[in-house]
Amino acid sequence: MSKKKSKSQLPAVKAPLIDGEQGVTSDYIGGDDLDDLLSKLTRSVEVAKASRGGLPEKIWMKRQFAIGVNDVTRVLERMPAAAVTQSGPCSSEAQTGKAPLTAPSVSLQAVLVAADCNPKWLTKHIPTLASTRQVPVLCLKDNKESSLRLGQVVNVRTALAIGVKARDSIINKAVDEALRTANLVANES
Secondary structure, three states: OOOOOOOOOOOOOOOOOOHHHHOOOOOOEOHHHHHHHHHHHHHHHHHHHHOOOOOOHHHHHHHHEEEOHHHHHHHHHHOOOHHHHOOOOOOHHHHHOOOOOOOOOOOEEEEEEEOOOOOHHHOOOHHHHHHHOOOOEEEEOOOOOHHHHHHHHOOOOOOOEEEEEOOOOHHHHHHHHHHHHHHHHHHHO
16 A cells, blocks of 8 residues: 655646747736726726616626626637638528527627736636637736736626627727737837
């Protein structure tokens, strides 16, 4: 019979994450850029809330954002893949003449992910899944506090991922501006 090794006898193996494992992008938004992005988003959410009409805040937030890893993943999986969308008349609808019974498709404009979450595998799949749907991903890093700061935008305690739903609102305009700024910074590097 062999004895079990105690934790102190086991070798500590900690493989570093390769950029390919982390996802499509290795660029992170942090520091002053993160402060600017989150303050713009928070301001745009506050302005948009004022014009929400009679909807309760929780329902209004659900119409604007996919909040949390599960919700973001679900919305991304229900979106048509980029290659399938461009294929044309080869879809199952054209062949059978019937539309599949699925929930109405909601598309995401962008996904914000807390890159410094622990464990990292919670959000590891989102950049890859988003790239198949051609949805840009902004990875946020703030000394292990980006999930707290991301949660403040949508009035929850913490959020590891937030998907901004593609609508015609002031929030989408703020995200467009942030994407252009992030793209310019990435092109300069």
